[in-house]
Amino acid sequence: MKTIHSLNFKNKRVLIRVDFNVPLDENFHVTDDTRIRAAVPTINKVISDGGAAILMSHLGRPKGPADKYSLKHILPVLNQIFGSECVHFSSDCIGEKALQAASSLPMGHILLLENVRFYAEEEKGDIEFAKKLAALGQFYVNDAFGTAHRKHASTAVIASFFPDSKALGFLMADEVTNISKVLADIHHPFVAIIGGAKVSSKINILRNLTDKVDHFIIGGGMVFTFIKALGGKVGASLIEDNMIDQAKDIIDKCKEHGVQVHLPFDSVCSDKFAEDGEIVTYPTNLISDGFMGLDIGKTAIEEFQSVIMQAKTILWNGPMGVFEMPTFQHGTREIANAVANATKKGAFSLVGGGDSVAAINLFHLADDISYVSTGGGAMLEYMEGIVLPGIAAIEETQPA
Numbered sequence: 448m449k450t451i452h453s454l455n456f457k458n459k460r461v462l463i464r465v466d467f468n469v470p471l472d473e474n475f476h477v478t479d480d481t482r483i484r485a486a487v488p489t490i491n492k493v494i495s496d497g498g499a500a501i502l503m504s505h506l507g508r509p510k511g512p513a514d515k516y517s518l519k520h521i522l523p524v525l526n527q528i529f530g531s532e533c534v535h536f537s538s539d540c541i542g543e544k545a546l547q548a549a550s551s552l553p554m555g556h557i558l559l560l561e562n563v564r565f566y567a568e569e570e571k572g573d574i575e576f577a578k579k580l581a582a583l584g585q586f587y588v589n590d591a592f593g594t595a596h597r598k599h600a601s602t603a604v605i606a607s608f609f610p611d612s613k614a615l616g617f618l619m620a621d622e623v624t625n626i627s628k629v630l631a632d633i634h635h636p637f638v639a640i641i642g643g644a645k646v647s648s649k650i651n652i653l654r655n656l657t658d659k660v661d662h663f664i665i666g667g668g669m670v671f672t673f674i675k676a677l678g679g680k681v682g683a684s685l686i687e688d689n690m691i692d693q694a695k696d697i698i699d700k701c702k703e704h705g706v707q708v709h710l711p712f713d714s715v716c717s718d719k720f721a722e723d724g725e726i727v728t729y730p731t732n733l734i735s736d737g738f739m740g741l742d743i744g745k746t747a748i749e750e751f752q753s754v755i756m757q758a759k760t761i762l763w764n765g766p767m768g769v770f771e772m773p774t775f776q777h778g779t780r781e782i783a784n785a786v787a788n789a790t791k792k793g794a795f796s797l798v799g800g801g802d803s804v805a806a807i808n809l810f811h812l813a814d815d816i817s818y819v820s821t822g823g824g825a826m827l828e829y830m831e832g833i834v835l836p837g838i839a840a841i842e843e844t845q846p847a
């Protein structure tokens with residue numbers, strides 16, 4: 448891994464791709480600054496070496512410039528961390544304005560560029576756009592693990608303009624080390640807890656893990672496709688009919704490999720996707736018509752807890768229920784507590800994915816988890832064995 452560890456950035460303008468795609472409330476205040484704080488060690492390294500840090504990021508999914516998605520909303524957090532006297536902002540990420548701001552940036556200072564996704568060229572991986580970004584700095588650092596699985600202009604394509612002057616930041620290096628550790632040095636029992644809305648977005652990781660894990664704990668909306676595949680009655684619960692065969696296939700593969708699949712025995716159901724409906728707990732394979740499962744039930748929690756408490760390696764991606772609604776938060780909270788307790792007993796736990804990390808933060812358990820990844824999709828793809836474009840681009844030596 449080419450990392451910034453042994454480099455010195457004195458008098459260098461360093462372009463850092465960070466992942467400041469953080470949640471904002473209706474007043475544009477940052478509600479979870481985990482990803483910003485995760486980039487601080489790399490920024491500090493550049494400025495304490497006597498260099499200048501030029502930060503690039505996306506925020507949300509804008510279709511062109513939009514105030515709502517402006518990175519200026521991040522400034523209060525950066526000002527608080529680094530002091531407003533050394534934090535600057537450019538309202539464009541390329542062109543004259545950005546060039547002027549970058550070239551006049553004093554060493555030891557930080558320049559935050561406007562959202563790179565205000566240009567459609569960013570997601571297209573446009574080489575001309577990448578060249579314009581590259582013109583702003585003398586060294587390129589990628590520290591945006593959350594977007595490392597994307598071949599975008601600022602995450603991968605830009606690296607070809609820095610054949611001998613590019614590296615991964617501290618966060619990227621940390622992510623890769625910790626995620627690789629799970630795969631390379633598995634202590635058994637290995638329990639993978641996979642939840643969230645859809646089977647379709649988790650199918651590859653499920654497949655990839657069948658020859659590695661001892662137990663799958665499956666929760667969240669994806670449960671019902673598995674239950675239907677096994678002949679159960681799931682009422683109005685979330686279902687992906689086109690994934691039923693794949694769900695059956697996963698169950699068969701698990702049998703072949705001796706992997707135990709734990710589906711929730713019972714589910715907390717409602718007749719509405721809201722907190723004010725009628726709430727009834729049903730066996731997950733016998734849910735009444737008109738009711739949908741929105742959290743795992745008490746029996747399921749007990750079974751899942753006992754499996755987690757025996758684990759030596761734990762991977763968790765995806766909540767157990769609709770944890771954004773307090774009424775359906777209990778299962779996710781109890782599983783989070785169990786992961787934290789197993790970690791205290793010596794298990795290595797890796798939690799990743801926006802919603803699982805949000806849940807861990809909501810329950811104030813981040814310090815009790817071995818490693819909380821800032822990447823969701825990126826973490827899963829890395830675990831699937833896919834070479835992430837953002838990392839590959841740093842290793843390549845071909846100039847643009």
Ligand code: AMP
Nearest residue numbers: 643644645667668740741765768769802
């Ligand atoms: P993912 O991004 O695939 O990890 O999915 C996270 C989302 O799944 C969260 O917004 C949850 O509210 C949602 N979710 C979890 N359990 C259920 C469920 N039983 N029914 C519908 N949505 C769910």
